[in-house]
Amino acid sequence: MDSTAKPKSAAQARADFIEKTGVIVQSEGLPRIAGRVLALLLYDGERVSFGQLAEALQVSRGSISSSVRLLETQQLIKRVAEPGDRQDYFQIAPSAFPNLIEASVLRMRRAAADIEETLGEIPVTEAGSRQRVAEFVRYYHAMTEAMTETAQHLRRRP
Amino acid sequence: MDSTAKPKSAAQARADFIEKTGVIVQSEGLPRIAGRVLALLLYDGERVSFGQLAEALQVSRGSISSSVRLLETQQLIKRVAEPGDRQDYFQIAPSAFPNLIEASVLRMRRAAADIEETLGEIPVTEAGSRQRVAEFVRYYHAMTEAMTETAQHLRRRP
DNA sequence: CAATGTGTTCAGTTGATATTGAACAACATT
DNA sequence: AATGTTGTTCAATATCAACTGAACACATTG
Numbered sequence: 001m002d003s004t005a006k007p008k009s010a011a012q013a014r015a016d017f018i019e020k021t022g023v024i025v026q027s028e029g030l031p032r033i034a035g036r037v038l039a040l041l042l043y044d045g046e047r048v049s050f051g052q053l054a055e056a057l058q059v060s061r062g063s064i065s066s067s068v069r070l071l072e073t074q075q076l077i078k079r080v081a082e083p084g085d086r087q088d089y090f091q092i093a094p095s096a097f098p099n100l101i102e103a104s105v106l107r108m109r110r111a112a113a114d115i116e117e118t119l120g121e122i123p124v125t126e127a128g129s130r131q132r133v134a135e136f137v138r139y140y141h142a143m144t145e146a147m148t149e150t151a152q153h154l155r156r157r158p
Numbered sequence: 159m160d161s162t163a164k165p166k167s168a169a170q171a172r173a174d175f176i177e178k179t180g181v182i183v184q185s186e187g188l189p190r191i192a193g194r195v196l197a198l199l200l201y202d203g204e205r206v207s208f209g210q211l212a213e214a215l216q217v218s219r220g221s222i223s224s225s226v227r228l229l230e231t232q233q234l235i236k237r238v239a240e241p242g243d244r245q246d247y248f249q250i251a252p253s254a255f256p257n258l259i260e261a262s263v264l265r266m267r268r269a270a271a272d273i274e275e276t277l278g279e280i281p282v283t284e285a286g287s288r289q290r291v292a293e294f295v296r297y298y299h300a301m302t303e304a305m306t307e308t309a310q311h312l313r314r315r316p
Numbered sequence: 317c318a319a320t321g322t323g324t325t326c327a328g329t330t331g332a333t334a335t336t337g338a339a340c341a342a343c344a345t346t
Numbered sequence: 347a348a349t350g351t352t353g354t355t356c357a358a359t360a361t362c363a364a365c366t367g368a369a370c371a372c373a374t375t376g
Contacts, residue, residue, distance in 0.1 A: 013280040017291060020276055024269045029187045031364060042294065045286050050323070060366050065324055086322060086374070092290070097297040111182045118178055122171040128203050132250070133175060136200065139255040139312060146308040150300050189334055208353070218336050223354055244344070244352065
């Protein structure tokens with residue numbers, strides 16, 4: 001292998017990016033198809049119709065439906081109307097990455113609240129356990145704070 | 159429900175914490191048993207034997223074996239010897255949470271490198287796509303940087 | 317009205333991974 | 347040596363979420 005980058009055809013690079021992002025997103029715990037949809041919309045930038053997504057990714061319309069719903073709720077993509085076309089169109093959200101971080105922060109906050117609740121149920125006699133569980137809570141607080149700042153930072157310089 | 163915390167029995171709080179952490183960790187993509195092992199060791203703080211883990215969590219020894227191996231590689235727990243006892247003992251690692259972050263950072267760096275590689279393959283004519291994919295790379299860099307700082311911060315004030 | 321096109325829902329299937337449990341190797345004890 | 351313990355491995359199984367595809371509701375068009 002050469003160490004310098006070798007530009008392939010545009011179509012090949014696009015396909016690579018979509019598949020690669022699919023597996024990365026999958027390893028992050030999200031459905032693979034959602035990752036591929038997101039990658040396609042990020043790469044293309046412009047509006048892509050519901051039908052085009054199903055066709056381009058070779059998956060069922062049901063999968064597209066649930067994937068775009070998931071991505072919409074996390075504000076990673078938005079559904080837009082194309083005048084004179086009955087189909088739904090989608091495009092990457094303006095600040096998709098900051099929103100991705102915010103979604104993750106939300107999940108962490110829920111987990112932190114869950115742990116904090118348990119912390120309140122540990123008898124005060126269990127000083128050591130309380131301290132270690134509190135450390136767990138501190139971990140979450142530090143993470144959500146740092147990630148929120150990062151999201152804001154990326155929003156400022158998109 | 160009352161808004162004030164209600165301390166239950168120590169055993170109950172411990173069991174709650176272990177199960178709760180198990181499902182949280184599972185939602186993060188790790189095996190549930192590994193999460194329960196980690197929670198038990200965090201709660202107890204002291205050394206717990208291989209056999210005690212299997213007994214307390216009511217799972218097979220095979221599961222304990224693979225779980226502790228996973229947790230060891232991520233430096234979340236450490237295997238220690240108890241003089242005069244043939245069994246392996248385990249206890250929570252000194253800076254488990256920072257190490258947890260570092261492990262996550264490592265995964266992100268790998269993903270970022272993967273995406274950067276693809277970026278080099280996109281023809282320069284695809285200016286818009288290149289820019290948006292570069293944004294993806296920037297997201298990863300910002301995240302790994304922030305998380306590394308957070309890990310260091312937690313390490314300083316454990 | 318019938319026929320076509322669109323997105324959603326959901327029961328069933330598939331596929332990936334966690335978990336089990338038996339076989340095993342290594343070692344200690346009798 | 348024989349027996350018992352301990353941790354690992356691996357094939358079989360269980361589990362769980364993703365995905366499919368058909369049924370559906372709704373809208374548009376002819």
